[in-house]
Amino acid sequence: MNKPIQVTRSSMPDFEEYTEEIKDLWESHWLTNMGAKHKQFEATLLKYLNIPNITLFTNGHLALECTIAALNLTGEVITTPFTFASTTHAIVRNGLEPVFCDINSDDYTIDVDKLESLITDKTCAIVPVHVYGNICNVKEIERIARKYDLKIIYDAAHAFGVTVDGVSIANFGDASMFSFHATKVFNTIEGGAVVYKGEKLAEILYDIKNFGITGPESVEYVGGNAKMNEFQAAMGICNLRHIDGEIEKRKAVVERYVERLGSIKGIKLVRPQTGVNSNYAYFPVVFDGYKLNRDEISEKLKAENIFARKYFYPLTSSFECYKGRFDVEKTPIAKYIAERVLTLPLYADLALEDVDRICDIILNYNRASNESNLEAAASLSRI
Numbered sequence: 001m002n003k004p005i006q007v008t009r010s011s012m013p014d015f016e017e018y019t020e021e022i023k024d025l026w027e028s029h030w031l032t033n034m035g036a037k038h039k040q041f042e043a044t045l046l047k048y049l050n051i052p053n054i055t056l057f058t059n060g061h062l063a064l065e066c067t068i069a070a071l072n073l074t075g076e077v078i079t080t081p082f083t084f085a086s087t088t089h090a091i092v093r094n095g096l097e098p099v100f101c102d103i104n105s106d107d108y109t110i111d112v113d114k115l116e117s118l119i120t121d122k123t124c125a126i127v128p129v130h131v132y133g134n135i136c137n138v139k140e141i142e143r144i145a146r147k148y149d150l151k152i153i154y155d156a157a158h159a160f161g162v163t164v165d166g167v168s169i170a171n172f173g174d175a176s177m178f179s180f181h182a183t184k185v186f187n188t189i190e191g192g193a194v195v196y197k198g199e200k201l202a203e204i205l206y207d208i209k210n211f212g213i214t215g216p217e218s219v220e221y222v223g224g225n226a227k228m229n230e231f232q233a234a235m236g237i238c239n240l241r242h243i244d245g246e247i248e249k250r251k252a253v254v255e256r257y258v259e260r261l262g263s264i265k266g267i268k269l270v271r272p273q274t275g276v277n278s279n280y281a282y283f284p285v286v287f288d289g290y291k292l293n294r295d296e297i298s299e300k301l302k303a304e305n306i307f308a309r310k311y312f313y314p315l316t317s318s319f320e321c322y323k324g325r326f327d328v329e330k331t332p333i334a335k336y337i338a339e340r341v342l343t344l345p346l347y348a349d350l351a352l353e354d355v356d357r358i359c360d361i362i363l364n365y366n367r368a369s370n371e372s373n374l375e376a377a378a379s380l381s382r383i
C-alpha cells in the first residue's frame, strides 16, 4: 500500500531556520503578550498584504469572533452556509442571528443577486466567505452595504495572498479575517489575523484579545484571551519568507489536476476568476452526472490510502447544534453543491506523480491500463 496522502500537509520552514528564529526567546524569556516576534511579524505582514492595519490572534476563529464583537452589532447578519463551522458559530456566539443567503454555482461564494432580498430592518452586517480562495463579488457587496448602511466582515480564511486586479484581497469591507491554521496556505501553526481600515478598531481589537485590559489598572471591555504567542509569530516570520514559492508549487499541482480532469463529462471544476491571482488554496471538484458519485469517489480514494474531504459538507445550517432553526431548502444551490463536492489533496509538496495517481483512480484508468497490459502481453505472445 502506498503511503497515505492527506487532503493537505502543512508547509514548514527548515528546522534550522525555525530554531534560529526562536533562539532570541531563550534570551528574552518573553514568550507571549505582544513581544518582539509579534511586532516583527505584524510589520512584515502589513508590507506583504499592503494594508494599513492588522491585529494578530491565536487563531482565525477568535479573530472573527472578536471582530464581530468589536463592531458592537445587534440583530441579523447575512452570511452563507457553505463554509466552515467557524463562520456561523462566530455570528451565533456573538448573540446575532445568521440569515443564510444562497451561493452562486460558479465560484460558490455568496450570490449577490439574492443578497438584497434578505435585508430587513434588523440586518446589521454581511459576513461573506471567500470560499477556497475564490473571491466574492466585492464591488457589488460594497454597493449593497453602503446603500443599507451595513458592516462587511469577510471570512478570508482561505484567501491569504490573493489579489484582485493587483489589489490585495485584504483591502475590502470593514474588516477581513485570515486564518493561519496549520492546514491553510500560510500557517503560524495555529493563528489568525484581522485586517481593516479604521484606526479605532485597532485599539478595541487589541484590548478585546487581552481581557479588555487597557492599562495597568484599567479594564474597559469584557474581553477574552486570543493573543498570538511568540512561537507562532516566529513560525509566521519563517513561513512568510517562502510563501510565494509555496503558492507557485501549489499552482503546478492545480494545473496538473486541471489538465487531467478539466474536460471530463460530469466533473465540474471552478474556472479561474478574471483579474484574480489565486493562492490555490483548495481543489474542489463537483461530481454531477459522472459515472460515480462523490461518495463513491471518496471511498475509492480512501481504499488507496488517499484522503480527500467533503468540504463543505454538511452545510453549517444543517448542523445538529442548529437543528430545527434553519431551512436548508432556502439555499438550494449550497445544498446541491455540498452533496456533490469533494476537495482533492493539494499542498505545495504534493508530487505530480501522486496527482496523476489520484486522477487515474477518479478516471478509473486502472482497469483500462490492466486491459492495455493484457493487450500488450497478448501481442507479445503473438510475436
Ligand SMILES: *Cc1c(COP(=O)(O)O)cnc(C)c1O
Binding pocket: 059, 060, 061, 062, 083, 084, 086, 087, 129, 155, 157, 158, 179, 180, 181, 190, 191, 192
Ligand atoms: C479555517 C477556517 C476558519 C477558522 O480558522 P482557524 O484558524 O482554524 O480558527 C474560519 N473560516 C473558514 C472558512 C476556515 O476555513
